[in-house]
Amino acid sequence: MPTETFEFQVEARQLLQMMIHSIYSNKDVFLRELVSNASDALDKLRLEALRDDSLGADVSDLHIAIEADKQARTLTVRDNGIGMSNDEVVQLIGTIANSGTAKFLKELKEAEDSAATEGLIGQFGVGFYSSFMVADEVTLLTRRAGESQGTRWTSTGEGTYTIETVDDAPQGTSVVLRLKPEDSEDRLYDYTSAWKIKEIVKRYSDFITWPIKMAAEPAADAEAEDGSDDAPREPETLNSMKALWARSRDEVTDDEYHELYKHISHDWNDPLETIRLQAEGTFEYQALLFIPAHAPQDMFMQGYKRGVQLYVKRVFIMDDCEALMPPYLRFVKGVVDAQDLSLNVSREILQQDRQIQLMHRRLAKKVLSTVKEMRSAAPERYTTFWREFGAVLKEGLLSDFENRDAILAASSFATTHDKDGPTTLAQYVERMKDGQEHIFYLTGESRQAIENSPHMEAFQARGIEVLLLTDPVDEVWVDAVPEFDGKQLRSVAKGEVDLGTEEEKKEAGTEREKQQEEFAGLLAWMTGRLGEDVKEVRLSSRLTVSPACVVSDTDDVTPALANMFRAMGQPVPEVKRILELNPGHPLVSGLNRAHADRQEDAGLDEAAELLYGMALLAEGGELADPSRFVKLMADRLERTL
Numbered sequence: 168m169p170t171e172t173f174e175f176q177v178e179a180r181q182l183l184q185m186m187i188h189s190i191y192s193n194k195d196v197f198l199r200e201l202v203s204n205a206s207d208a209l210d211k212l213r214l215e216a217l218r219d220d221s222l223g224a225d226v227s228d229l230h231i232a233i234e235a236d237k238q239a240r241t242l243t244v245r246d247n248g249i250g251m252s253n254d255e256v257v258q259l260i261g262t263i264a265n266s267g268t269a270k271f272l273k274e275l276k277e278a279e280d281s282a283a284t285e286g287l288i289g290q291f292g293v294g295f296y297s298s299f300m301v302a303d304e305v306t307l308l309t310r311r312a313g314e315s316q317g318t319r320w321t322s323t324g325e326g327t328y329t330i331e332t333v334d335d336a337p338q339g340t341s342v343v344l345r346l347k348p349e350d351s352e353d354r355l356y357d358y359t360s361a362w363k364i365k366e367i368v369k370r371y372s373d374f375i376t377w378p379i380k381m382a383a384e385p386a387a388d389a390e391a392e393d394g395s396d397d398a399p400r401e402p403e404t405l406n407s408m409k410a411l412w413a414r415s416r417d418e419v420t421d422d423e424y425h426e427l428y429k430h431i432s433h434d435w436n437d438p439l440e441t442i443r444l445q446a447e448g449t450f451e452y453q454a455l456l457f458i459p460a461h462a463p464q465d466m467f468m469q470g471y472k473r474g475v476q477l478y479v480k481r482v483f484i485m486d487d488c489e490a491l492m493p494p495y496l497r498f499v500k501g502v503v504d505a506q507d508l509s510l511n512v513s514r515e516i517l518q519q520d521r522q523i524q525l526m527h528r529r530l531a532k533k534v535l536s537t538v539k540e541m542r543s544a545a546p547e548r549y550t551t552f553w554r555e556f557g558a559v560l561k562e563g564l565l566s567d568f569e570n571r572d573a574i575l576a577a578s579s580f581a582t583t584h585d586k587d588g589p590t591t592l593a594q595y596v597e598r599m600k601d602g603q604e605h606i607f608y609l610t611g612e613s614r615q616a617i618e619n620s621p622h623m624e625a626f627q628a629r630g631i632e633v634l635l636l637t638d639p640v641d642e643v644w645v646d647a648v649p650e651f652d653g654k655q656l657r658s659v660a661k662g663e664v665d666l667g668t669e670e671e672k673k674e675a676g677t678e679r680e681k682q683q684e685e686f687a688g689l690l691a692w693m694t695g696r697l698g699e700d701v702k703e704v705r706l707s708s709r710l711t712v713s714p715a716c717v718v719s720d721t722d723d724v725t726p727a728l729a730n731m732f733r734a735m736g737q738p739v740p741e742v743k744r745i746l747e748l749n750p751g752h753p754l755v756s757g758l759n760r761a762h763a764d765r766q767e768d769a770g771l772d773e774a775a776e777l778l779y780g781m782a783l784l785a786e787g788g789e790l791a792d793p794s795r796f797v798k799l800m801a802d803r804l805e806r807t808l
């Protein structure tokens with residue numbers, strides 16, 4: 168079989184270039200990545216052998232071996248795991264399937280200093296390619312369990328790689344690195360040194376559940392006597408293989424937890440939070456969960472794989488076990504080790520298992536209570552958490568009714584009360600003014616757009632706090648959550664506004680009756696005139712500065728929500744809104760006088776239309792016919808000159 172040469176996919180090539188030009192300063196991590204891949208391959212083989220008797224794979228001595236050759240300056244990481252078929256090598260090693268990669272590479276190019284670069288690359292993780300940080304040539308020899316032929320893949324990382332079929336490859340994968348010259352100033356150490364290898368394995372891979380073996384070094388005295396040392400030596404196992412989740416908290420350092428996190432999440436950064444849980448009794452399990460410090464790029468994409476790893480009595484069973492985590496906690500990584508499940512358990516069985524459902528509930532509660540505690544105990548970390556995952560967490564308000572209060576208690580919201588810091592609902596309720604019955608909020612594109620919206624005027628004038636909700640999911644959950652602490656949530660852009668003390672309300676009522684009479688003609692005429700667009704034109708009690716605004720009826724769908732449904736392909740009927748006029752505004756009183764004098768003409772028609780258009784623009788809405796609006800406006804302006 169001839170050797171064939173292939174080109175790396177564009178993204179893969181860019182990533183390799185970055186590896187070769189060593190943008191990541193800690194090069195030791197290449198070994199962690201290779202060991203991590205080898206460990207995954209062993210997990211996969213054990214499972215496949217369990218499920219498929221006919222695989223014909225040897226699973227008697229599964230392990231990882233590290234071999235260094237000082238003379239040849241090579242380092243080999245070998246496993247006798249699942250291996251890869253010829254096609255898999257091309258697909259998995261020659262291309263990058265991760266959809267976030269292009270975006271990541273762009274950000275990486277724009278990053279200005281090396282610290283920013285490392286932060287970014289840490290979010291991504293580059294796995295196998297990190298070999299090129301320390302090697303100028305990498306050879307991978309692999310044979311998939313159950314297949315007879317193997318594949319050799321070789322590359323210097325410069326744009327192409329070669330592939331050839333090999334007849335006598337052992338089962339599993341070996342990766343041979345031809346090491347670059349040592350350069351300790353660049354943190355490129357001697358990776359043939361047994362001491363260095365041990366140090367790296369201990370630091371990053373101690374918990375790996377498979378033995379990581381290294382051939383023992385020849386003893387110094389034996390070499391001195393006759394220059395050779397032929398006696399076979401037992402290879403040394405470098406890692407303790409202890410499952411961290413099964414050890415007590417005080418036996419494990421934070422660093423050890425963090426390395427386990429990196430292994431299972433493929434993240435290069437430390438997690439934000441580590442959560443431990445031990446359940447005893449009839450259904451025993453241990454969980455070690457992590458909240459990452461960054462949201463993955465594809466968290467909102469369809470097909471995002473959620474869930475933690477499932478082990479049964481220390482044996483890895485599956486990745487992304489979605490039965491253990493609700494969708495709104497899909498960012499949580501970790502390990503759950505259950506004592507009483509079958510090793511053959513399938514995803515379908517897990518979904519229906521009552522014990523698993525109980526476990527799922529308990530894990531969700533534990534994550535939520537941890538987040539809540541984080542807010543008081545570590546506010547900075549909570550801020551990071553909320554920035555990265557707040558929008559996802561709030562999805563739970565729509566799906567997890569049982570934990571709704573716990574989700575609300577772990578949530579925070581931007582508020583008019585504080586320019587910089589968010590508030591909790593409990594804090595909001597504490598600050599509520601005498602006579603205020605509701606928790607007020609407004610949804611919109613951005614804080615600025617909301618604050619400048621005319622709907623806010625009466626609230627600003629009275630100093631009533633309003634929550635400023637800018638995540639798309641906010642449009643939805645506010646309708647699904649009936650109340651918090653006995654207080655209803657109310658949009659300031661919906662329904663009638665009824666603020667102030669009883670006395671003030673009474674006074675305002677008499678005043679309003681007078682105004683109703685005064686403006687009755689104008690309101691009736693405008694309701695007819697704008698009837699195609701709005702269901703009613705009425706006087707407003709929410710405006711102090713602006714002439715007009717558009718509001719939705721209390722139970723109507725807002726335009727933003729309707730747009731969201733339409734974007735998801737769900738038809739939503741057109742819902743007409745209400746135009747409110749500010750009787751105290753000179754433009755409105757002027758229009759009222761003009762209407763009383765002239766009853767009807769083209770000028771009045773246009774003024775009504777312009778007023779409605781202005782109200783839409785003021786809330787950040789869209790005009791049905793912007794060019795007509797601009798023309799009418801230009802005509803009017805022209806007449807003022």
Ligand SMILES: Nc1ncnc2c1ncn2[C@@H]1O[C@H](COP(=O)(O)OP(=O)(O)OP(=O)(O)O)[C@@H](O)[C@H]1O
Pocket residue numbers: 200204205208246248249250251259260291292293294295296339340432433434
């Ligand atoms: N030793 C190995 N045995 C079998 N398959 C392997 C081995 N090393 C890598 N692979 C396959 O190649 C794929 C790509 O590996 P790579 O290390 O580049 O990325 P990854 O481990 O999937 O994720 P990340 O890039 O986040 O580390 C792996 O998912 C795995 O399927």
